[in-house]
Amino acid sequence: MAESDFTPYQQPSLPTISILAFPLPYLESRTSLSPLTLPFLSRIFLDFNHQWRHIFRWIYADSTFRKLSYAILQIALLDFRIVEDASRWNHKSLWGAYVNAHQLPPWQACEDSFFRVGNTFVVLDQGLQRAMAIVEQHAKDNITHPSDEQQPTKYFLLSVRHVMLCRAGKGGVLSYTQPTPFLNGVDAPSPEAIKITLEGLSPPYPHKITKLHQVPIEIQDRILEHASERSGISTARVSSRFGLAVFLVEGK
Known part of the structure; x- marks a missing residue:
């Protein structure tokens, strides 16, 4: 086989987002965090983004997307398992601190793409525009079919690469934060993205x-x-x- 038989490999283009699809004005995140929570979770998300960078940098299947989303939610809710290992030679391939380049997430996945966490509706979709369409339809349905029970009006949109927070006001009018880059395997997750995630999943009680x-x-x-x-x-x-x-x- 000669060199001429090979063709250069073209990496598929990663999904992009158009800011024009989400016009101004934007909400500002207003999360009140303890002095420890943001630095601690920033380090966790930074390590998570680095360990699984071979997936975050790529186009992944919906099943993998749901597993990554599940991990993000568990980290943000501080509901995860900790196994510490001081030796690089004594780690387990399943729960160890090191991830092989061919390894896929071994944990469970989110079963649904639209569900509640506390008083927040979580919307999972690799495209934020599709997630926003789901939010808009849900807000309209709440207006069309009023109920005596108080309905949550906060929506957390997660595409893994970006996050957004939406609020439905009177008449179903939506306000939202700017789409913020989150985990892409290249750039460190921004503090603003982590704040939006924590605000979206924060408990309704102090x-x-x-x-x-x-x-x-x-x-x-x-x-x-x-x-x-x-x-x-x-x-x-x-x-x-x-x-x-x-x-x-x-x-x-």
Whole structure:
């Protein structure tokens, strides 16, 4: 076989988004986060984006998209499993810290593309314009068929590569944030995209104030360190879920 028998490989074009499809004005994210939550989740999403970059940079099937979406939701909700491994030679291929270039996500996928998380409707679609069409139709249906039960009016649109947050006001009028780049395997996820994700999935109630909140931060850190089996990542996850501003020490 000669060299002339080969043809250059052309990588398929990745999906693009037109900002013109989402005209101004845009909403501003207004999430109130603890001093730890945003830095902690930024590091988690940064690592997730890097570990699976061989998929994020490519065109992937809908089944893979639903698995990536499931992972994003679990990370944002701080509902994920932590397995720490200090050795690069002693890791498990399924849950280890390292991912092979040919590996596909082994975890479960989102079963539906439209569902509720708390008081938020989550819309999954690799095209934000299609997701917006679903939101518009749902908002119209709520106006056409009023109910005594209070309906959620917040929508979180996730295409993995971009995120948006929509709110349905009186008369079904929609307002939304600017489509924000999220996970593409090349660029680091922006703080604004993470804020939008957390605002879209934030619980409708504030963190419950406990006696643990009333002790000094240094003591909170020591208590959570022991409660989390001396794991720095576990400590940060637990403290974020309870709204505690504890220290996250590098390399801990």
